[in-house]
Amino acid sequence: MKVLYFAWMRERVGIAEEDVELPAGVGDVAGLIEWMKTRGGGFEGAFTEMTVVRTAVNQVHVDLSHPLANGDEVAFFPPVTGGAH
Amino acid sequence: MIRVQAQDFDAGAEITAMRARIAEAGADTGGLCSFIGVVRAGKGDDKITAMTLEHYPGMTEKELARIEAKARDRWPLDDVLIIHRTGSLVPGDQIVLVLTASAHRKAAIEACEFLIDWLKTQAPFWKSEESAGEARWVAARATDDAAAAKWD
Numbered sequence: 001m002k003v004l005y006f007a008w009m010r011e012r013v014g015i016a017e018e019d020v021e022l023p024a025g026v027g028d029v030a031g032l033i034e035w036m037k038t039r040g041g042g043f044e045g046a047f048t049e050m051t052v053v054r055t056a057v058n059q060v061h062v063d064l065s066h067p068l069a070n071g072d073e074v075a076f077f078p079p080v081t082g083g084a085h
Numbered sequence: 086m087i088r089v090q091a092q093d094f095d096a097g098a099e100i101t102a103m104r105a106r107i108a109e110a111g112a113d114t115g116g117l118c119s120f121i122g123v124v125r126a127g128k129g130d131d132k133i134t135a136m137t138l139e140h141y142p143g144m145t146e147k148e149l150a151r152i153e154a155k156a157r158d159r160w161p162l163d164d165v166l167i168i169h170r171t172g173s174l175v176p177g178d179q180i181v182l183v184l185t186a187s188a189h190r191k192a193a194i195e196a197c198e199f200l201i202d203w204l205k206t207q208a209p210f211w212k213s214e215e216s217a218g219e220a221r222w223v224a225a226r227a228t229d230d231a232a233a234a235k236w237d
Contacts, residue, residue, distance in 0.1 A: 007139055007211035008222045052224075059144035061207070075141060075209075079225030082138065082169060082210025083201060084122020084181055 001070050005046070006077035009053070012046040022070045029055050030064040032074065052078050086165065087149040089140065091172040094182050096121055103164050103184055112163035112186070118193040120183040120201050126176035133214045138171045138180070141209035145169070148208045156185070156200050160192040167200060169210065199236050206233040 004017045023035045033050070036043050047053060056075040057066050068074065088094075096119060107114045126133050153165050166184040174180065183200045187193040212223040 004141070006141055006209065007213070056141070056144055056209070059141070059147050061148075075144070077141070077209060078211065078222065080206065080209050081212045081223045081225050082140070082181070082208050083205035083229075084120075085125055 001068070002073045004073065004075040006075065008078055009046050009076050013042045022068060026068065028064070028068055029057070029062060029066045029074070032068060033064070046076070054079055086167070087146055087153060088166075088168045089142075089145050089149070090168065090170060093170070093179060094168045096179075096182055096184075099166060099168070099182060099184060103166060103186060107163050107186055110163070113188055114163045114186045115188045116190040116193045117184060117186045118190070118197040120181075120197050121179055122181035122201070124174050124176045124178045124180055127216075131216055133176055133216050134218075135215040136174045136176075136178075137213045137215075137220070138174065139211045139213065140169075140171050144209050149204060152200060152203045152207060155203070156196045159199070160185075160187060160196040162187050162192065162196055165196070165200070167204065169204070169208065171210070202229075202232045202236065205229050 001020050001022050002017060003020050005013050005015065010016050026032050026035055033047050037047050054077055055062055057068065058073050100117060100119065103117065124136050149167050153167060156162060156165060162185055164186040168182040170180055183197050185193045185196045187196065206229050213220050214223055
């Protein structure tokens with residue numbers, strides 16, 4: 001599974017992307033986030049305030065209950081801020 | 086039509102090109118609506134000196150295409166163009182161009198507003214603003230979600 005991080009989440013975890021084997025027992029986005037928090041370091045801090053964390057799976061916005069499979073591309077990022085004032 | 090690019094755009098040239106496409110397609114267009122987003126400097130101590138726009142290559146194009154398709158479902162549009170810039174910008178620079186064309190002005194204007202409201206809350210772009218030598222990520226605003234939600 002490819003995992004991508006953007007904006008301040010990328011800065012907090014310290015990497016833009018990584019390959020992760022779907023951890024045993026993790027079947028959805030919420031489960032993956034719980035696993036991320038156990039990794040310590042920047043990961044714990046990046047996933048503390050879940051009201052400002054958004055997820056995409058295979059480049060589509062999803063919610064926490066979205067199922068995951070090993071070939072998925074998962075991205076974590078803050079709420080988007082494009083466009084104009 | 087969607088374009089995500091670092092370089093600037095020429096709105097006049099894009100309007101001319103759209104009118105040529107419309108003429109070629111034989112559409113009976115009555116009006117074009119354009120919106121150009123520009124980087125603001127702000128006022129006082131928070132004056133912005135530079136901005137960087139990060140995005141999610143691949144998903145950005147998909148989301149913008151999805152938003153365009155939603156607008157086309159909702160209004161009878163003859164043509165749509167969204168150009169969004171990425172990378173380093175300074176106050177006064179253009180960020181985004183939205184162009185819509187339809188037989189009637191109301192559809193063109195409403196679709197243009199819909200597109201700008203929706204791309205703000207759906208397209209994966211993130212702004213980092215530099216002020217007094219320090220960069221900070223711009224937080225999303227609840228008013229943006231409210232602006233997008235009014236189209237539901």
